Amino acid sequence: MTAGRLTVGHRLALSAAALPLLVAAPALAAGPRPHQTQQQQQSGGDDLVTRGQELYQVGCVSCHGVDGRGVEERGPTLEEAGPASADFYLSSGRMPAASGAGQPGRKEPVYDADQRAALVAYVSTLGQGPPIPDIDPARGDLALGQQLYTANCAACHNSAGSGGALGQAIYAPALYPATELQVGEAVRVGPGSMPGFNEQQLNQQQLDSVVLFVTHLQDPVDRGGLPLGRVGPVPEGLVAWLVGLGLIVVAIRWIGTRDAVSLTPEPAEAAEAAEATETTGDPSVGGDEQGSSP
Amino acid sequence: MFLRLLRWFDDRVGGARFGRQALDRIFPDHWSFMLGEVALYCFISLVATGTYLTFFFEPSVREVTYDGSYAPLQGVEMSAAYRSALDISFEHRAGLVMRQMHHWSALVFLASMTVHLGRVFFTGAYRRPRELNWLIGVTLLVSSIANGFLGYSLLDDLLSGTGLRVAYAITLSIPLLGPDLAFGLFGGEFPAESIIPRFYTLHVLILPAVIAVLLGAHLALVWRQKHTQFPGPGRTEDNIVGSRLWPAYAAKSAGLFFIVLAVLAGLGGLAQINPIWVYGPFRSGLAVTAVSSASQPDWYMGWLDGALRLWPGWEPTVGGYSVPNPFLPAVVLPGLFFTLLYLWPFLEARFTRDRRPHNLLDRARDAPTRAGIGAAVVAVYGVLFLAGSNDVTAGALNIAPERLTTLYRVLVFVAPAVAFGLTRRICRELGRRPVRPVAGMPTHTIVRTATGGYETVPDPESASAASSSSSGGEL
Numbered sequence: 114m115t116a117g118r119l120t121v122g123h124r125l126a127l128s129a130a131a132l133p134l135l136v137a138a139p140a141l142a143a144g145p146r147p148h149q150t151q152q153q154q155q156s157g158g159d160d161l162v163t164r165g166q167e168l169y170q171v172g173c174v175s176c177h178g179v180d181g182r183g184v185e186e187r188g189p190t191l192e193e194a195g196p197a198s199a200d201f202y203l204s205s206g207r208m209p210a211a212s213g214a215g216q217p218g219r220k221e222p223v224y225d226a227d228q229r230a231a232l233v234a235y236v237s238t239l240g241q242g243p244p245i246p247d248i249d250p251a252r253g254d255l256a257l258g259q260q261l262y263t264a265n266c267a268a269c270h271n272s273a274g275s276g277g278a279l280g281q282a283i284y285a286p287a288l289y290p291a292t293e294l295q296v297g298e299a300v301r302v303g304p305g306s307m308p309g310f311n312e313q314q315l316n317q318q319q320l321d322s323v324v325l326f327v328t329h330l331q332d333p334v335d336r337g338g339l340p341l342g343r344v345g346p347v348p349e350g351l352v353a354w355l356v357g358l359g360l361i362v363v364a365i366r367w368i369g370t371r372d373a374v375s376l377t378p379e380p381a382e383a384a385e386a387a388e389a390t391e392t393t394g395d396p397s398v399g400g401d402e403q404g405s406s407p
Numbered sequence: 408m409f410l411r412l413l414r415w416f417d418d419r420v421g422g423a424r425f426g427r428q429a430l431d432r433i434f435p436d437h438w439s440f441m442l443g444e445v446a447l448y449c450f451i452s453l454v455a456t457g458t459y460l461t462f463f464f465e466p467s468v469r470e471v472t473y474d475g476s477y478a479p480l481q482g483v484e485m486s487a488a489y490r491s492a493l494d495i496s497f498e499h500r501a502g503l504v505m506r507q508m509h510h511w512s513a514l515v516f517l518a519s520m521t522v523h524l525g526r527v528f529f530t531g532a533y534r535r536p537r538e539l540n541w542l543i544g545v546t547l548l549v550s551s552i553a554n555g556f557l558g559y560s561l562l563d564d565l566l567s568g569t570g571l572r573v574a575y576a577i578t579l580s581i582p583l584l585g586p587d588l589a590f591g592l593f594g595g596e597f598p599a600e601s602i603i604p605r606f607y608t609l610h611v612l613i614l615p616a617v618i619a620v621l622l623g624a625h626l627a628l629v630w631r632q633k634h635t636q637f638p639g640p641g642r643t644e645d646n647i648v649g650s651r652l653w654p655a656y657a658a659k660s661a662g663l664f665f666i667v668l669a670v671l672a673g674l675g676g677l678a679q680i681n682p683i684w685v686y687g688p689f690r691s692g693l694a695v696t697a698v699s700s701a702s703q704p705d706w707y708m709g710w711l712d713g714a715l716r717l718w719p720g721w722e723p724t725v726g727g728y729s730v731p732n733p734f735l736p737a738v739v740l741p742g743l744f745f746t747l748l749y750l751w752p753f754l755e756a757r758f759t760r761d762r763r764p765h766n767l768l769d770r771a772r773d774a775p776t777r778a779g780i781g782a783a784v785v786a787v788y789g790v791l792f793l794a795g796s797n798d799v800t801a802g803a804l805n806i807a808p809e810r811l812t813t814l815y816r817v818l819v820f821v822a823p824a825v826a827f828g829l830t831r832r833i834c835r836e837l838g839r840r841p842v843r844p845v846a847g848m849p850t851h852t853i854v855r856t857a858t859g860g861y862e863t864v865p866d867p868e869s870a871s872a873a874s875s876s877s878s879g880g881e882l
Contacts, residue, residue, distance in 0.1 A: 259479040263565065263687045267699040272565065272686045277700035278801035278808050285700065329479055336496060337503055337679035345566065345699075347796040349680050350706030353514030357674055358522065361445050361515070362438075364666045368659050369438030 165235025168228055172209050181239035187213060195242015199233045201298035205291070215282040216305055219290060243311070248297035250325035252318060258326025261319055269307070273343035274330035279306065289331050296324045430653035435636040439530075441663060442523040448667040449516035450622065456509040456675075457611065463499050465491040466561065466607035468600045468690060477684050485688035488603050489563040492683055508675030513555050515671060517707040520548055528751075528781050530768040532635045534761070538752040540628045545748050547621045552707050554614040557606045559681075559705055566681070568689025569702045572597060573715075580731035581738055598690065638767045645766065701799050710788050713795030714740050717816055772837040779831035783823035790819045 169181075176188025183190035191199075202208035206220035224232060233245075263272065269285035271277050276287035283306050288296065297320055303309025315323070341348040417423045434440075468486040475481070475490070476497050495502035524544065527533055533541035556574070560567045575597040578589040594601030633647055642648050650656045674680075686699060704712050714736035722732050747754075755777065756762050771778040793800060794815040801808040850866045 255479045256482050259687060260483065263697045263699070267565075267687075267697060269700055271701050272699035273682075275701070276802065278798050281807040281809055283807075284802060326479060333685070334477060334479075335679070335682075337507055337682060338677040340679050340682070343685070344701040344799050344802075346681070346703040346705050346709075347701070347799045350514060350709065352674070352678055353511060353706065354518050356678075357511060357515040357670055358445075358518045360670045361519070361667055362442075362522075364670075365441040365445065365663060366438045368663055369436050369441055371438060 161231050161234040162238055164228075165231035165233070168224065168232050169235050172223070173232075176210075176213070181236065191236055192240030193242050194236055194239070195302075196233050196237045196245045197243040197298045198302040198304070199236035200229065200245050201295055201302055201304060203229045203232055205295055207304075216284065219286060243301045243309070245294070246297040246301050246320065247317075248293050248321065248324055250293055250321055250328055253321035253323070253325035254318070255322070255325055255329060257319065258322035258324070258329075261315070261323050262326045262330075265310070266323070271344065273333070273340075274327060275343040277344075288327050291327070293324050293328060296327045300324075430651070432630075432652040432656075433647045433649045434652060434656045435634050435647060435649035436656065436659065437637060439526045440634060441660075442519055442526055444660060444663060445519040445667055446516055446523055447622065447626075448664050449512050449519060449671065450618065451664075452512040452668055452671050453509060453516060454615065456505045456512060457615075459501075459505045460495060460509060461611055463491060463495045463502060464488070464561070464607075466604045468563065468603050470690075480684065480687070483688065486563045486603070486690045488561060489683070489688045489690070492562040492564070496684060504672075504675050507678075507680050508671055509558075510680045511674040511678070512671045513558065514680075514705060514707075515667075515674075517548075517551055517555060520551060521707075524548060525781070525785070529771045529778055530635070530637075531755075531765065531774060531777065532768055533752040534765040535752075535756070536632055536764050537628070537635070540625060540632070541752050542749060543621050543625045543628065545745065547618060547625060549745060550614055550617050550621065554610055554618065555705060555707055557610040557614065560606055561603060561610060562681075562683050563603060563689050564683040565686040565689050565697060565699055566683075566702055568598065569698050570704050570708075571602065573712075577733045577737040580734040582725075582728055582730055582734065585731070633766070635766055635768045637770065642767065644764075703796055703799070706792070709795035710791035711737055711741055711795075713791035713793065713797075713815075716797055717791070717794045717812060717819060772834040775831040775834035775838065778834045779827040782826040782830035786822040786826035787819060790815055790822050794819075 169177075176184055177191050178184045178188070181191035181194075202217070203224055204222055206222045207217040209223055210217040211220065222229070269277060269279060270288055271285075274288035276285045278284045285307070291299070299307065300310050300315065300320055300323060310320075341352060465487045467488055470484055471487050471490050473480045473483050473485055473490055473493065475493055477493060480493070492506075495506055497503070527541070527544070556570070560571050560574075571593075575589055575593055578592060579585045581588055590596070593599050594605055634649075636642055636647055636649070639648075650659070687697075703709065715733060718732065718736040720732060721735075722729050724730070769777075771781075794812070797808050797811045797815070800806075801811050804811075852864045852866055854862045854864055856862055
């Protein structure tokens with residue numbers, strides 16, 4: 114996969130560039146840091162954060178900067194990212210990004226679960242941001258989820274969850290590969306151009322309902338045959354023309370004569386038909402109508 | 408017994424003579440002449456499946472609460488129309504396959520009409536004396552497009568509601584008359600309650616009746632004026648070469664009927680179309696302002712949607728009145744297109760000064776300018792059609808929609824120009840060349856010699872030799 118290869122190359126280049134930083138990392142961690150205080154309260158403690166910081170200095174620092182304050186024209190600040198955002202981007206493989214340009218796409222996660230936990234712990238020390246939500250679709254209501262989804266999500270992600278193009282290098286991804294937690298995180302965080310929904314806008318039960326409906330979209334009650342990509346009338350029209358009319362045209366080419374000129378007019382029939390043809394006006398010359406071309 | 412009954416009828420009603428003559432009618436059987444028949448059979452399928460659907464559909468916006476078997480909508484408030492469409496899809500026996508067959512039939516109906524129109528156009532079949540049938544045909548096309556849109560709007564799902572909203576806005580955009588016209592057609596401020604019952608009457612009664620009557624007239628005129636045929640050996644302006652209605656042509660046509668129905672039923676059973684449960688109800692508390700991405704009309708309205716999408720955000724002011732933005736692309740453009748389509752036979756007769764009757768068809772190459780104009784129209788139509796699906800194609804091709812829109816804005820002018828020039832050129836080239844069908848297929852006679860060997864002797868005058876020696880009908 115291209116994305117995977119790029120990522121490896123990217124990381125190799127990064128680690129080479131960040132070698133001096135790596136050496137300096139323990140010293141930095143020990144020194145007085147502005148955000149260090151918040152991290153103290155978290156369970157898992159220093160170890161996790163330190164480990165996360167080490168990973169950060171290798172894989173993230175080139176775009177997000179040494180203190181997570183971002184690098185101009187490379188990556189945004191992480192000071193308001195928080196755990197939900199970090200977990201969403203890392204677990205869906207969107208970060209580290211395959212390339213600097215455009216919207217980061219979903220791919221296989223680069224870090225395993227432990228590494229991600231460490232990175233999330235570290236990123237949450239950088240500032241304030243939404244916590245990882247507690248998602249349990251079983252608490253949700255499917256019909257409520259359908260309504261909320263239709264009102265808030267379908268305009269970009271499509272009624273069927275198949276996603277869609279939005280603008281210059283921006284698209285709403287299909288929701289089919291997303292996990293329940295990732296859906297919940299995305300709703301709370303609002304990654305990229307997506308709006309985020311906080312507790313006041315969407316309470317816990319509503320969020321659970323939306324997630325429940327999205328899991329339904331991933332495995333829908335689907336009657337009627339092949340779903341044709343779930344993007345509405347465009348593929349339907351294509352199938353009507355290519356398969357529907359296409360098959361019929363094959364059939365009529367089989368039934369009818371194919372040459373514009375049939376080479377074997379049956380004399381008897383032609384003569385008989387000629388008798389029955391008085392209404393067609395004055396007979397003019399047959400064959401090519403030179404005069405008729407405009 | 409059966410014969411006696413027939414004779415009894417014939418004594419009182421007559422018609423045996425007509426019947427006998429009718430059965431001997433000759434029909435030219437080039438495959439492209441069957442496209443119109445395909446449309447006819449799609450119409451039959453539409454009437455049959457549509458009738459079944461009327462048993463279960465409730466054309467009303469009465470508010471109900473859904474309690475059927477589709478879980479994500481249980482307990483949701485919706486219109487009775489949408490609920491009955493859900494019930495057709497989930498509860499009634501064969502409901503969904505009939506609904507899907509109905510929808511596929513509509514799409515293929517209009518597709519076959521369009522291709523039939525193209526065949527008639529490119530072969531010049533509309534020339535005197537058939538201008539009247541051209542007018543009937545175009546009216547059939549317009550009524551069928553209208554009826555397709557009405558049918559799609561009846562179900563009151565989110566997608567069709569979005570379509571109706573657009574149609575309402577377009578009607579509003581007509582200068583001076585707009586608001587009155589919109590209120591009159593839709594029965595009040597959008598989304599008025601009378602839309603669904605009103606459209607239902609139009610969809611199942613009035614427009615089908617109009618289509619059926621026009622279809623009858625269309626066929627009667629073909630019968631009366633006789634079908635056109637391609638030029639060829641033994642074919643003149645005043646004869647017809649083909650198969651007899653009975654039994655050859657009737658068998659072919661009946662076979663075609665079953666093939667068309669098989670294809671439509673196959674699609675209806677195997678390919679999902681318009682899954683309204685996915686879109687959700689249009690009239691429901693939370694969803695009334697909602698819209699889904701990839702909201703497109705059915706294909707036959709796609710080019711108008713494309714015109715709306717390509718049109719820049721201009722609102723010119725004319726004489727103190729501002730002309731609403733959708734007016735030009737969505738009212739004037741189709742108005743102009745269909746006016747030109749109606750007038751085409753008369754325009755061509757005027758420009759070519761050819762007012763002679765024609766029963767022999769042109770091939771496209773025989774009239775390069777006409778072919779070029781046709782190709783240009785197809786090109787514009789194609790570009791607008793693609794533009795109507797810009798968000799879906801952008802997603803599929805991974806190109807930004809804005810970039811596609813810019814591309815289409817250029818293409819909508821460039822593509823027809825190129826298509827016109829290229830087609831005219833190709834037609835002229837082909838016209839200069841003696842091509843196989845006109846020259847006649849080279850034929851050979853195999854002669855067995857006295858010694859038992861075989862010899863192949865090329866026929867001196869292939870075409871005439873073939874016709875005189877052939878015994879069995881048409882190839």
